[in-house]
Amino acid sequence: MLSCADFLAEFGDYIDDTASSDLRAHLEEHLRECKTCRVIVDSTRKTIDIVTESGCFTLPAEAVDPIVTAVMSRIRQRTT
Amino acid sequence: MMTASTETILLSGKDRLRPETGMGSPVGVQMTSAEVTLIRRVQNGDSDAFFDLVRPYERAVFLAALSLVRNDADAEDVAQEAILKAFKNLTRFRQEAKFSTWLIQIAINEAKMKLRKDRRHLYESIEEGRLGGDGDYTPQDFADWREIPSEALEQKELRKALTKALDSLPEKYRTVLILRDVQHLSITETAQVLGLSEANVKTRLSRARLQMRDALAPGFDGAWSRGRTYERVRPFDV
Numbered sequence: 001m002l003s004c005a006d007f008l009a010e011f012g013d014y015i016d017d018t019a020s021s022d023l024r025a026h027l028e029e030h031l032r033e034c035k036t037c038r039v040i041v042d043s044t045r046k047t048i049d050i051v052t053e054s055g056c057f058t059l060p061a062e063a064v065d066p067i068v069t070a071v072m073s074r075i076r077q078r079t080t
Numbered sequence: 081m082m083t084a085s086t087e088t089i090l091l092s093g094k095d096r097l098r099p100e101t102g103m104g105s106p107v108g109v110q111m112t113s114a115e116v117t118l119i120r121r122v123q124n125g126d127s128d129a130f131f132d133l134v135r136p137y138e139r140a141v142f143l144a145a146l147s148l149v150r151n152d153a154d155a156e157d158v159a160q161e162a163i164l165k166a167f168k169n170l171t172r173f174r175q176e177a178k179f180s181t182w183l184i185q186i187a188i189n190e191a192k193m194k195l196r197k198d199r200r201h202l203y204e205s206i207e208e209g210r211l212g213g214d215g216d217y218t219p220q221d222f223a224d225w226r227e228i229p230s231e232a233l234e235q236k237e238l239r240k241a242l243t244k245a246l247d248s249l250p251e252k253y254r255t256v257l258i259l260r261d262v263q264h265l266s267i268t269e270t271a272q273v274l275g276l277s278e279a280n281v282k283t284r285l286s287r288a289r290l291q292m293r294d295a296l297a298p299g300f301d302g303a304w305s306r307g308r309t310y311e312r313v314r315p316f317d318v
């Protein structure tokens with residue numbers, strides 16, 4: 001049986017679904033027994049969703065675009 | 081001045097570097113033939129083609145820079161220097177990596193140079209020393225999040241918590257998290273861009289995600305979970 005620390009050392013591949021099937025089986029065995037790690041996996045997945053689902057942030061790219069446009073026009077001046 | 085628009089960075093999910101494939105597609109030299117043609121044209125002296133080539137990645141360059149330098153004005157300088165450098169060096173671009181990866185890599189390197197120049201001694205020693213290596217990270221919060229109501233995701237409090245959480249990450253973790261989870265580079269691409277091993281990227285990514293998790297935990301300050309209670313589980317045994 002893995003310890004929680006062992007679990008955590010490998011859990012990145014588990015979360016990203018890139019663990020080998022062997023490793024995966026070991027990790028899932030630990031998960032069945034350990035509610036703490038289940039909670040950590042669950043909340044980490046939700047964290048990634050929150051970070052990734054930037055659609056839920058209403059600030060528009062309007063903040064970025066003027067800067068980028070200015071940068072590109074300065075570059076144009078310097079390269080042509 | 082800390083206008084540092086973490087919130088702006090968070091928007092860039094829409095500007096992911098690989099909108100057509102989403103997350104984690106395997107890296108390789110998979111430039112579109114249009115890109116290859118544009119690169120040839122630039123290499124043959126057609127500088128207009130460069131702007132078409134760069135256009136899809138302009139925002140990504142700025143946001144990658146911003147993830148390191150943390151303020152708009154510096155990120156603007158870095159983006160400009162990086163794109164100019166790409167222009168000057170494109171004749172030497174050998175297509176061993178994708179153009180976008182190469183371009184972001186230049187931006188990250190420019191940003192690092194800027195940081196070193198601005199806080200010569202602080203940068204490496206504090207980041208690397210005080211905050212330790214890439215060793216284990218022990219989670220701090222043990223509340224069962226259960227379902228996060230979708231309204232909660234639209235709350236200003238969440239955005240604030242997210243900005244604060246991202247700002248609280250050490251730079252080396254923040255950059256990995258932004259490249260991977262916000263800009264959707266693959267592990268391999270993130271490693272290329274940052275000049276790290278893939279194992280190193282994976283370790284940093286895990287730590288970054290766990291630290292974000294702790295920082296965002298509804299039980300942490302409860303700002304965006306008012307009125308709900310969370311069951312707590314047994315803390316970690318290490």
Ligand SMILES: [Zn+2]
Binds near residue numbers: 004037
């Ligand atoms: Zn456990």
